[in-house]
Amino acid sequence: MSSNAAMAETAALVGDPARACMLNALMDGRALTAGELAGAAGITAQTASGHLARLAAAGLLAMERQGRHRYHRLASPAVARMLEAIMMVAGAAPPPARPRRTGPADAAMRRARTCYDHLAGQLGVAIADAMAARGQVELATDGGAVTPAGEDFLAGLGITSQAVGSRRAFCRPCLDWSERRHHLAGGLGAALCARCFELGWVKRVPQSRAVLVTRAGEAGLRRAFGIELD
Amino acid sequence: MSSNAAMAETAALVGDPARACMLNALMDGRALTAGELAGAAGITAQTASGHLARLAAAGLLAMERQGRHRYHRLASPAVARMLEAIMMVAGAAPPPARPRRTGPADAAMRRARTCYDHLAGQLGVAIADAMAARGQVELATDGGAVTPAGEDFLAGLGITSQAVGSRRAFCRPCLDWSERRHHLAGGLGAALCARCFELGWVKRVPQSRAVLVTRAGEAGLRRAFGIELD
DNA sequence: GCCATGCTTCGGCCCGGACCGAAGCATGGC
DNA sequence: GCCATGCTTCGGTCCGGGCCGAAGCATGGC
Structure with missing residues (x-):
């Protein structure tokens, strides 16, 4: 073997x-x-x-x-997915141990960061929650799909279905490392992340995976998704 | 960190x-x-x-x-998914190396085996292909969904939507280790696998992940999916 | 009670590999 | 041509941990 x-x-x-x-x-x-x-x-x-x-x-x-x-x-x-998978097991690892501060110590990382090609952290989870609550995506532990209403919404954001992927099911959920909740990955997650950068809603923190939500981003995210980070 | x-x-x-x-x-x-x-x-x-x-x-x-x-x-x-992900990277690993016999040496393993809770190998890929070709599932690299036609088909097989999962998107594709093609995992893959065992279509090979397709299984798979393993 | 079986703990051996200092090649600036 | 910078190769040290033999506990059969 x-x-x-x-x-x-x-x-x-x-x-x-x-x-x-x-x-x-x-x-x-x-x-x-x-x-x-x-x-x-x-x-x-x-x-x-x-x-x-x-x-x-x-x-x-x-x-x-x-x-x-x-x-x-x-x-x-595939390498990024492998690392994610390892991190997930490592994070959930100590089963009968003390709760142990979950996630990265860095507050900015917990708030918003990139996860290979999509957004994660509180921001990533909030976006996923908002889109699910509005019936724009349907999420399950094993996969997800964008609804027709979701396609309209994405078009309004300037995201074409070409940018997302050719099939309906391109929205892989990714268990968030710090939040322990799902956020949007896959083609949809990547397209949303790229669009947020294009629009100047978020920008990278040098030397880090963390991203900052700009003032324009706060307004844009509120308008588009109805979300309000603490 | x-x-x-x-x-x-x-x-x-x-x-x-x-x-x-x-x-x-x-x-x-x-x-x-x-x-x-x-x-x-x-x-x-x-x-x-x-x-x-x-x-x-x-x-x-x-x-x-x-x-x-x-x-x-x-x-x-999650542990199984991590191991799968590592195996995938390990399998695809040597990028500029000789093609190197892909997959397990064991012919039975290549033909059909379980992958944690679903079917893999030639059998797993054939089922996924057949269901996709008939429009019973829609597959993408990041997820998948069962169509209404697929739900009817599954009901005919004796698989209720309760057994599969509550949401529409429960059919995670899983890159096959030996075939290098996708097969069905997630809730759908697990339900199909369990049903195949129940129907006596496949049985486990002792001390191995490999499974054998029974005579009844050959007939049943041909009838249900129209597939014919070599 | 007695022994067999299944698994764990303890002790000691030994090898792989992570690390750094020093030296050796490249590339680019001047 | 000369030196500075970025990275690699070589040599040697050292520690972690994988391995087994032997002994120590449990459980179950008799």
Whole structure:
């Protein structure tokens, strides 16, 4: 059973704290240089170099040289999904343990962040809740669908069905790491996230997966979704 | 960022070949004794005991004592999904490598097997294809939905919508490990799988995730789905 | 009570691999 | 050409943890 060994090898790569840190830093979908990743993991450049080479060899990372720099990013959405899945199990892990402060310590991260290509945190959950409450999407633990009313609503936001995906069922729910509730992922989640950036409703916090809701964003989100973050 | 450490810890648990072997053996959803798991991993009982204790402490396994035996099973579907996700990355891993025989060496496994709670392999893919071709389900990479025609069809098979789930979108596609194509998972996949066992169309191969299609099953599958396994 | 079975705990061995210092290549700026 | 920057390779140290043998508890059969 060689597939067992392959699985163990892949998991072992994620199973080192320094590598996990680097992978996590790439979970926002951007590409970072080797130096930045070394800093994020708190290790020296030469140690990071070894790790990155192994991750790339295993197909977890894609590497791209640009001048003196080498940019690394997650090789595919499948890798991001794997990391999500691991994080979910890790988060729910201690079953008979003390409740233990859930989620990231960083308040901004808890409030709003990107999760590979879509929005998560309080913002992501609020959007999902609002769209579900208005009958714009139907959510279930195993999948979801956009309703006709939802398509109209998205069109009004400037999101075409082409941007979302060709089929009706493109709205994968993704259990939120800090909120422990579902938010919108999949094609719909990615399109909504991209549109929020385009509209200037949210902007990235440097060196972080966290995003800030701008003043225009607060107004826009209230108008479009009827949501009001604390 | 303590969540990083938690993720690494969880991944490291899967990252040991012996533990990966045991987790894999539990991927069919059944509960096995410590001795059986030790045998599956090719290690002694005392070594397995240590591994199992750690996996249980981390919330990956649930343990249940029954007489002298201790039965272990995956703690939750989330764990199974995590293992699936890791396997998927591991399978697709070597990107610039030789094509390398895909999937399990075992021919029976490739033909039909369970994947936690649903059917996979050629059989699983064939069912998904047949239902999609007949307009009974709509599949996308991020989710899926059963059509009204599909509900009628399922009712004819003796599968009520209660058995499948309360919402319309309960049919999560799951990328097949050996076939590299999608099959039906989620509530729908679980209900179909259970019904196939009830009808005696398939039966488990002892000590394996593989399942055999019975003579009655060949006829039933042909009649119900119009599929013909080689 | 006695023994067999199933599993766990303890102790000690040993190997893999994570880490860093130093040196070696590249690329870009001047 | 020269040096600075970014990254990699090499060599050596050190620690975590996987492994088994032996012994220690439970449970069940007799």
